[in-house]
Amino acid sequence: xxxxxxxxxxxxxxxxxxxxxxxxxxxxxxxxxxxxxxxxxxxxxxxxxxxxxxxxxxxxxxxxxxxxxxxxxxxxxxxxxxxxxxxxxxxxxxxxxxxxxxxxx
Numbered sequence: 001x002x003x004x005x006x007x008x009x010x011x012x013x014x015x016x017x018x019x020x021x022x023x024x025x026x027x028x029x030x031x032x033x034x035x036x037x038x039x040x041x042x043x044x045x046x047x048x049x050x051x052x053x054x055x056x057x058x059x060x061x062x063x064x065x066x067x068x069x070x071x072x073x074x075x076x077x078x079x080x081x082x083x084x085x086x087x088x089x090x091x092x093x094x095x096x097x098x099x100x101x102x103x104x105x
Contacts, residue, residue, distance in 0.1 A: 016083040023077040031073040035066065045069075 034040045045068065049061045056064070082090075 012080050013083050016080050016085075020081065023081055024074065027070075027073040027077045030076065031070055034073060035069040 035042070042065070045065055046061060049056075049064055049068075053061065053064070
């Protein structure tokens, strides 16, 4: 089991060294697989969106659904990038709003 862990970690670490634009290209490929080919939990997501937004048309629900899956795939590859991203690059990409309120409390 440890061998599988170290092998997986090594592959993910090497993947995290790629530039972000490559990560987003791969994310687009993962989106096609997850949404269009596999349909990962698509019925559940659509039902939850329909229940949450009963006033939206089916076309609007499908648009929100697709946007969610794109975000989900981007989030997945961005998480892997965290293995090797520099502190400077991370600060450049993240914006904190309202941090002074948190510090005050």
